[in-house]
Amino acid sequence: MSELPKTFDPASIESRWYAHWEASGQFRPDRPNAEPWTIVNPPPNVTGSLHIGHALDNTLQDILTRHARLKGKDALWVVGTDHAGIATQMVVERQMGALTPPQKRTDMTREEFVAKVWAWKEESGGEITQQLRRLGCSMDWANERFTMDEGFSKAVLKVFVDLHKQGLLYRDKRLVNWDPGLGTAISDLEVETREIKGSFWHLRYPLEDGSGFIKVATTRPETMLADMAVAVNASDARYTALIGKQVKLPITGRLIPIIADDHADPELGSGAVKITPGHDFNDFEVGKRAGMAAGSMLNMLDAKARVVQVSDGLIPAELLGLTTAEARKAVVARLKDEGFLIAHVDKDGEEHDAEPRTIQTPYGDRSGVVIEPWLTDQWYVDAKTLAQPAIEAVRTGAIDIVPKTWEKTFFNWMDNIQPWCVSRQLWWGHRIPAWFGPKIERGRSSYEFSYEQRDTQQFVAIDKAGALVLAEAAYAEFPNKKVRTFESFEEVVRWEMASRDTTDTIAIWQDSDVLDTWFSSALWPFATLGWPEEGAVPSPLRGEGQGEGQPSSAAPGTTPHPDPLPAGEREQKQLGGRYPNDVLISGFDILFFWNARMMMQGLHFMKDVPFRTLYLHGLVRAADGAKMSKSKGNVVNPLGLIDTYGADALRFFMAAMESQGRDIKMDEKRVEGYRNFATKLWNAARFAQANGIVASTNLEAPRAQLAVNKWIIAETIATVQTVDLALADYRFDGAANAIYQFAWSRFCDWYLELIKPLVSEVDQRLARGEVVYTHELVHADETRKVAGWVLDQILVLLHPFMPFITEELWHAMADPAHPREHDLIVAQWPMADARSLDPEASKEVDWLIRLVQEIRTARNELNVPPGARLPLHVRDANATTLARLERQAPALARLARVTHADGEATGGAAQVVVDEATFVLPLEGVIDLDSERARLTKAIAAAEKERDALSGRLGNASFVERAKPEAVEKAKADHADKAAEAARLQAALGRLG
Numbered sequence: 001m002s003e004l005p006k007t008f009d010p011a012s013i014e015s016r017w018y019a020h021w022e023a024s025g026q027f028r029p030d031r032p033n034a035e036p037w038t039i040v041n042p043p044p045n046v047t048g049s050l051h052i053g054h055a056l057d058n059t060l061q062d063i064l065t066r067h068a069r070l071k072g073k074d075a076l077w078v079v080g081t082d083h084a085g086i087a088t089q090m091v092v093e094r095q096m097g098a099l100t101p102p103q104k105r106t107d108m109t110r111e112e113f114v115a116k117v118w119a120w121k122e123e124s125g126g127e128i129t130q131q132l133r134r135l136g137c138s139m140d141w142a143n144e145r146f147t148m149d150e151g152f153s154k155a156v157l158k159v160f161v162d163l164h165k166q167g168l169l170y171r172d173k174r175l176v177n178w179d180p181g182l183g184t185a186i187s188d189l190e191v192e193t194r195e196i197k198g199s200f201w202h203l204r205y206p207l208e209d210g211s212g213f214i215k216v217a218t219t220r221p222e223t224m225l226a227d228m229a230v231a232v233n234a235s236d237a238r239y240t241a242l243i244g245k246q247v248k249l250p251i252t253g254r255l256i257p258i259i260a261d262d263h264a265d266p267e268l269g270s271g272a273v274k275i276t277p278g279h280d281f282n283d284f285e286v287g288k289r290a291g292m293a294a295g296s297m298l299n300m301l302d303a304k305a306r307v308v309q310v311s312d313g314l315i316p317a318e319l320l321g322l323t324t325a326e327a328r329k330a331v332v333a334r335l336k337d338e339g340f341l342i343a344h345v346d347k348d349g350e351e352h353d354a355e356p357r358t359i360q361t362p363y364g365d366r367s368g369v370v371i372e373p374w375l376t377d378q379w380y381v382d383a384k385t386l387a388q389p390a391i392e393a394v395r396t397g398a399i400d401i402v403p404k405t406w407e408k409t410f411f412n413w414m415d416n417i418q419p420w421c422v423s424r425q426l427w428w429g430h431r432i433p434a435w436f437g438p439k440i441e442r443g444r445s446s447y448e449f450s451y452e453q454r455d456t457q458q459f460v461a462i463d464k465a466g467a468l469v470l471a472e473a474a475y476a477e478f479p480n481k482k483v484r485t486f487e488s489f490e491e492v493v494r495w496e497m498a499s500r501d502t503t504d505t506i507a508i509w510q511d512s513d514v515l516d517t518w519f520s521s522a523l524w525p526f527a528t529l530g531w532p533e534e535g536a537v538p539s540p541l542r543g544e545g546q547g548e549g550q551p552s553s554a555a556p557g558t559t560p561h562p563d564p565l566p567a568g569e570r571e572q573k574q575l576g577g578r579y580p581n582d583v584l585i586s587g588f589d590i591l592f593f594w595n596a597r598m599m600m601q602g603l604h605f606m607k608d609v610p611f612r613t614l615y616l617h618g619l620v621r622a623a624d625g626a627k628m629s630k631s632k633g634n635v636v637n638p639l640g641l642i643d644t645y646g647a648d649a650l651r652f653f654m655a656a657m658e659s660q661g662r663d664i665k666m667d668e669k670r671v672e673g674y675r676n677f678a679t680k681l682w683n684a685a686r687f688a689q690a691n692g693i694v695a696s697t698n699l700e701a702p703r704a705q706l707a708v709n710k711w712i713i714a715e716t717i718a719t720v721q722t723v724d725l726a727l728a729d730y731r732f733d734g735a736a737n738a739i740y741q742f743a744w745s746r747f748c749d750w751y752l753e754l755i756k757p758l759v760s761e762v763d764q765r766l767a768r769g770e771v772v773y774t775h776e777l778v779h780a781d782e783t784r785k786v787a788g789w790v791l792d793q794i795l796v797l798l799h800p801f802m803p804f805i806t807e808e809l810w811h812a813m814a815d816p817a818h819p820r821e822h823d824l825i826v827a828q829w830p831m832a833d834a835r836s837l838d839p840e841a842s843k844e845v846d847w848l849i850r851l852v853q854e855i856r857t858a859r860n861e862l863n864v865p866p867g868a869r870l871p872l873h874v875r876d877a878n879a880t881t882l883a884r885l886e887r888q889a890p891a892l893a894r895l896a897r898v899t900h901a902d903g904e905a906t907g908g909a910a911q912v913v914v915d916e917a918t919f920v921l922p923l924e925g926v927i928d929l930d931s932e933r934a935r936l937t938k939a940i941a942a943a944e945k946e947r948d949a950l951s952g953r954l955g956n957a958s959f960v961e962r963a964k965p966e967a968v969e970k971a972k973a974d975h976a977d978k979a980a981e982a983a984r985l986q987a988a989l990g991r992l993g
Contacts, residue, residue, distance in 0.1 A: 004689060004812050008682035010646025010675075013808045018133055026825045027138045028076065029069070036577035037073040039065060040524050041139060042586055042594065043147060045084035046121060047091050050131035052620045052628065053587060055638040056664065059654040060617060060732060061585045062137050066800035067727055068582075069138070070829040076578065077138060078528045080145030081126060085429040085517050086182060086190070086366060088125075092117050092428075110427050110487070110512075117428050131639060136647050136803045138825065145528045147520045148430065155527035156430045156520045157462050159605065164434075164460040168382045168604075169422070171434075171458065173294040175284045176421050178374030180305035181367030184425035185378060187518060189593050192365040199354035202342035203335060205230060205274070208246040208255055214239075215270040215342065219359050220279075221335065222327040224249065225307070225315050226300040227256055229275040231286055234260035236271050250340040251331065252314035259290050278375040299375045303425075324370070379423040379432060379513070383600065387414045390599035393609050399599065400613045402730050403660040406588060413592050420597070422519045429514030435459045435467040435485065437508035440474070459508060471508045481506045488512050522597035525584075525610035529575040574606060581611040588616040615730050618663035620654075624966050625665055636666050648802035649675035655801050656736040677744060678805050681794070684748045685809045688791060691759040694815035696789035699828060701836040706758075706779055707887075709786040710841035712751045715742060716793050720832040723797055736801055743794050750849055751790070754891060758783045788813070793830045847881075847914065848888045854912040855896040858921060861988035862910055862932055869893075870921045871901035873909075877917035910991040929992060936989040943982035950975035 021027060039061055044054060061077065068075040089105075096103040096116075105113050132139065145152060163169035176185040201221045204213040214230055227249055232239035239258070246255045263286050264273045277287030278297040287297055298310040307322045309315055319327055332353060335341040343351040362371040391414050393399045394407060401407050423432060436456040459470040464485050471483045486492045486509040496502055523531075573579060580602070586595055595614055602610030621627055622634040629635065641650045652674040657664045688694075696702070701713045719742040726734035762780045765772050791813060799806040803825065810824035855872075864870070872892070874885065885892075885900050892898055898921065907924035923929060953959055954971055963971075 002812050004682065004686050004809075006686070008679045008805070010648060010678070010804065011643075014134070014136070014647055014804045017804050017807050018136065021138065021823070021825055022133070022141060024823075025142070026823060028140050028142065029074075029826050031072075031074040034072055034074040036573070037065075037068040037075045038078070038529075038578045038581045039076070039583055039585070040078040040528060040581055041080070041137075042590070043080045043082040043145075043521060043524060044128045045087050046081040046125040046128075046146070047084050047087045048081075048128045050128055050135070050638055052636050052638050052666065054128070054132075055135060055650060056617060056620050056654045056658065057585060057587060058132060058135055058137050059651045060615070060658060062135075062651075062803075063655060063732065063735075063800040064583060064585070064727070065138055066803060066825065067829070069825065070796060070799065070827060072828065076140055078143075078145065078524075079129070079132075079137075079139035079141060080147070080524075080528060081129065082517055082521055083121075083146065083148040083429060085424055085426050085514060086184065086186070088117060088121070089426055089428040090182075090366060092120050095120070105427065113427050134639065134642055134647060136651065138803070147517065147524075151530070151533070152520070152523075152527050153430060154533075155523050155531055156515065157433050158532055159523060159601065160433055160515065160519075161460055161462055162605075163381060168385060170380055170382070171377060172380050172419070173375060173377050174380065174419065174421070175278070175281055175373045175375055176378055177362070178303070178305075178372045178376065179364040179367050179369065180303065180372060181364055181369035183303050185374075185376070185421055185423065186364060186371070187421075187516065187593060189590070190365050191362045191371055193360050194363050196359050196361040198357050198359035198361070200344075200357040201332065201335075201354045202270075202344065203250070203274075204340045204342060205247040205249065206340075207242070208248050214242065214247055214258065214272050216272050216274040217269045218274055219357065220324075220328070222307075222324055222331045223276045223279045223300070224274060224331065225252060225319065225327070226278050226298040226310055227254070227274050227276050228278075228287060228292065228298060229256050229259045229290060231259050231261040231264040231273045231275050232271060233262060233264045233266050236264070236266040238266075238271060250338055251316065251334055254312060254314050257290075259286075261286050261289060279373050281373055284373070284375075294375065297375055301372060301374060303374075305370075305372050324372070378421045379434075379515075380419040381422055381519075383417045383420040386600035386604055387417045387596070389603040390414065390596060393599060393603060399609050399611065402613060402615045405661050406591065406616050410591060410596070414596060422516045423511075423513040424516050425512075426514050429517065430520055432511040432513050432515060433460060433462060433467075434511045435461070435464075435471065435508045436489070436511065437471055437474070437483075437506060440477070464510070467508065467510075471506070475506050478506065480504065483508060485509070518593055518597060521594060522601045523605075525581050525598055525602055526575060526579050526606050529578045531575060531579075531606070574608070579606060580609050583613040583615060584611040585615050585617065588618065591616060613730070617658055618661070620664045620666055623666050623668075625663075628666075636668075641668070641671055645671050645675040646678065646804070648678050648805050651803075652677065652736060652740075652801050655732045656740065658732040660731065677740060678802060680744060680748055681798075681805065681809070684743075684752060685791065685813060687752060688787060688813065691763065691784070693759070693784045693787045693791070693813075695810075695813040695818070695820070696785065696792045697815070697818050698789070699831060700833065702782065702785040702789055704782055704786055706782060707838075707841040707844050708751065708754045708758075709783055710838040711845035712747065712786060712790055714837045714839075714842045715746045716790050716830070717832050717834065717836060719746075720793070720797065720830045724832065739794070739797050739801065743798065747790060747794060750845075751787070753895060754845075754848075755783050755787060757890060757894070759787075795824060796827055796830055799824050799827075844884055844888070847884055848891060851912075851914045851919065852892065852896045854914055855898060855919070855921065858910045858912050858988070858991055859897075861984065862923065862991070863927060863935075864921075864923070865926070867897075868926055869897050869899065870923075870926065871905070872896075872898040873901050873903065873905040873920040873922070875904075875918045875920065881915065881917050908992060912991065923992075933989065933992055936985055936992075940982055940985045940989065943978050943985060947975060947978035947982055950978060 041061060042057065065075050065077045092113075093105055096105070108116075129141075129144070160169060177188065177191050178184075179186050198219055200217055200219055202215060202217045203221065203224070205216060206213050216230060218224070230247055232243065234240070234243070242258045243260050245258050247258060248255055259275070263282055264271060275283045275286050277284045277292055278299040279301070284297070288294075298312070300307055300310050300315065301324070302308045305324050307315065307319050307327050309320060319330055322330060332341065336353060341353060343353065344355040345351055363369065364371055391411065394401060394410060401410060436458060439455050439457050457474065459467040459474070461467040461470055468483060468485055475481065475483055481504055483506050486495065486507055489509045489512070492507045492509050495507065584595065584598075598610045602608065619627065620636075622632075622636075626632065626634060638650060649671050653667075653671045654664070656674070657670070701716070704710045704713060719738055722738040723735045726732070726738060759780050762772055762776055795806040795810050807824045810827070811820055814820045858864075874881070877885070889900055892900070905920040905922045907922055908929040909923055910921045912919050912921075950971055954968075954975060960968055
């Protein structure tokens with residue numbers, strides 16, 4: 001047993017123990033016959049650094065992993081990082097731009113740039129993995145994965161090719177979130193909505209026959225250059241006669257129809273809506289309902305969001321090449337000059353070109369530029385078909401979403417799911433395994449003498465060789481032509497320009513796009529475990545006799561899919577018993593971007609759910625409840641908190657504050673408080689060391705005769721039961737608070753105080769040569785054994801939450817004669833053995849604690865001097881209480897500074913009631929009773945006055961509705977405090993009788 005330093009210093013133990021655990025393979029102990037237990041870590045971006053959300057997410061995962069390991073399971077926590085296409089490419093391009101002279105990605109070949117990104121990844125990527133170690137995450141680092149490592153990449157390509165064969169992945173022209181700054185489509189999660197001061201313009205569109213105008217309004221007047229319709233509601237009597245007629249667009253002169261669609265709300269504005277299907281998501285759907293093909297929809301912007309000519313050639317030349325902001329000014333000026341702009345009249349009667357509005361505007365979260373809905377060709381997954389088994393899995397309980405309140409949101413999104421755009425216009429990422437070649441028309445290549453990027457056919461295969469086989473079969477009617485593969489369309493163009501004769505060759509070229517990172521991470525629960533090489537299952541939708549590379553005939557959204565397997569069959573786990581995973585911990589904000597897509601892909605390719613339970617935690621917010629953001633300056637750095645308070649304190653804060661269905665408000669004072677909790681436990685261990693208390697050698701509770709020892713054993717067992725139930729229900733706060741209350745209050749505050757005479761004083765008397773009786777030595781020995789056993793149970797229970805300090809104390813408390821056989825990380829979870837319970841002993845000690853608490857409260861409220869010893873009279877006590885008073889007299893004298901006295905108390909006294917008995921503390925001569933009554937009366941009046949004032953404030957509807965939410969919450973809290981204070985003081989006055 002090594003003597004503990006006087007001061008607890010987290011920094012001195014954390015790095016030492018983590019290095020030991022990792023080096024000795026403790027994160028994956030050899031347990032070949034144990035029950036597998038698996039969880040996968042949401043892979044952080046390889047460019048990322050640990051933020052407070054990571055700290056919460058990974059703390060919860062580590063709690064479950066360490067708990068499973070302590071339960072004897074073969075616990076595996078899969079760890080890895082995401083290649084983060086956009087973020088990583090931006091980092092490397094930014095570094096290149098800072099060189100002298102600056103470099104651009106386009107200055108080199110694709111292969112050269114990708115090699116440069118790999119070099120950056122090896123040198124600088126993965127900083128977050130070191131930060132996760134600082135948090136204490138017990139991950140399987142020996143098998144760390146990366147979404148672009150060789151094995152994972154094979155899985156990604158297989159999934160793409162298989163989905164395409166099955167008709168579940170296809171190329172289509174649709175609207176996407178287009179980032180003009182990055183030049184790529186992005187996901188909804190990468191769009192940041194900002195409130196911008198903008199304008200609302202009202203326009204006149206003249207009817208073709210010259211009989212009048214129809215009024216529309218827009219926040220983006222420049223898009224009228226690509227308008228294709230005006231929509232009105234069929235129920236709107238104002239426009240019934242106009243449906244089917246045409247308007248002549250100002251500026252372009254384009255004739256567009258007036259159509260009926262429910263998207264037009266008669267109650268909003270004029271009830272008529274301009275429809276620009278190529279530049280608005282709602283308008284795109286209106287256009288489809290009106291029979292407009294995506295290929296016919298007008299696209300007036302290029303990839304840099306500059307105005308380009310549309311297919312009908314009607315946009316004036318002077319507007320071409322303008323940015324959207326420049327085009328807006330120019331279009332508004334022309335509309336005004338030509339009399340098509342309706343002036344806005346403000347409240348003072350003054351006219352303005354537009355009505356001022358605060359507009360929700362989408363921005364790229366990385367580029368910082370306005371996101372454009374843009375019509376472009378992309379690859380899509382038929383999410384609607386894949387969603388059906390996932391919906392059924394949640395509905396039948398095959399996947400349990402915790403908390404249940406998220407199920408409604410899940411079903412609503414999945415029932416209305418849209419095709420999933422999976423292509424990105426980047427160089428870093430999984431390059432799409434698709435090649436393009438000229439279509440065959442009437443027995444010959446339509447581009448026999450020249451190549452273009454339109455009207456092509458696709459060859460989807462795992463690799464170039466596979467694509468070549470498919471292309472040769474497709475062009476078999478041209479036996480004299482050789483199919484040649486090229487890396488890109490640009491390479492085809494260079495080849496065609498450089499070659500004198502290309503008539504003997506048919507060129508095919510690979511798609512230059514890469515896959516969305518969410519596409520690859522959707523395979524995380526099974527591709528990280530070796531799929532498809534290890535334990536792969538046949539793809540459930542592979543059609544018999546279906547040719548390689550040929551899509552099925554099923555239309556998107558209609559392909560059949562098997563139901564999730566019955567519960568009995570699901571128990572037959574795959575991939576070495578690791579699939580399905582046992583649980584997934586995730587933030588609710590990626591429920592659709594990641595969690596739902598893992599369900600879809602897992603059910604499709606593995607024929608089973610990816611995880612049994614999906615636990616969704618909330619956000620960590622600033623102390624005032626606001627969302628953290630760099631722009632607000634309220635971001636909290638978890639590494640800074642670890643530096644100041646230690647990883648254990650931060651972890652315990654996260655667990656204790658994680659309440660299902662609620663966000664966490666960051667509170668550094670609480671983190672500090674849990675650092676104090678660790679210090680208290682440290683000092684309890686030092687007390688144990690100083691009094692000959694060492695680690696237990698048994699899992700079972702020692703035999704006990706003394707009531708105080710029976711009581712603490714029962715309290716320990718009850719705490720184990722509470723923690724077991726809480727963790728089984730994913731009540732992290734319940735588990736953490738149960739351990740906290742037991743360790744701090746029951747063990748440190750009460751048990752150690754109660755046993756001091758049994759261990760400390762006996763040793764002191766022996767040291768002084770005084771007489772110590774045999775039964776006292778027996779009681780001391782029993783107490784040391786019980787105390788050592790209880791402290792062991794506390795360390796094991798607390799280890800998933802506070803791994804560092806518990807491991808340190810685990811070894812520090814070892815008996816030199818019986819050193820620990822193993823580290824705490826692989827110890828055995830406590831057993832909740834009810835056979836060790838003694839209800840009567842527990843009742844007695846609980847009674848003693850309540851009596852001491854009541855006496856201490858009375859003394860404190862009545863300003864009784866701390867050192868004053870008071871007689872304690874009792875009335876109406878039954879025989880059980882009197883017997884307890886006699887047995888616990890030494891404890892009462894030491895802890896409450898009272899001595900049991902016979903007879904009735906005289907004069908002024910304080911009274912406390914515990915169970916059936918009234919305990920009386922005479923106060924004559926101890927305090928000035930009249931002054932104390934006056935003080936209490938005055939304090940009661942002040943507290944009640946503040947309480948009533950706050951009550952009136954909260955009863956004022958105007959205050960509650962108009963004040964800031966935090967001000968209302970503070971008023972409620974203050975009111976509760978003052979009400980409690982008034983009640984407490986009233987009770988104190990009542991005690992004086």
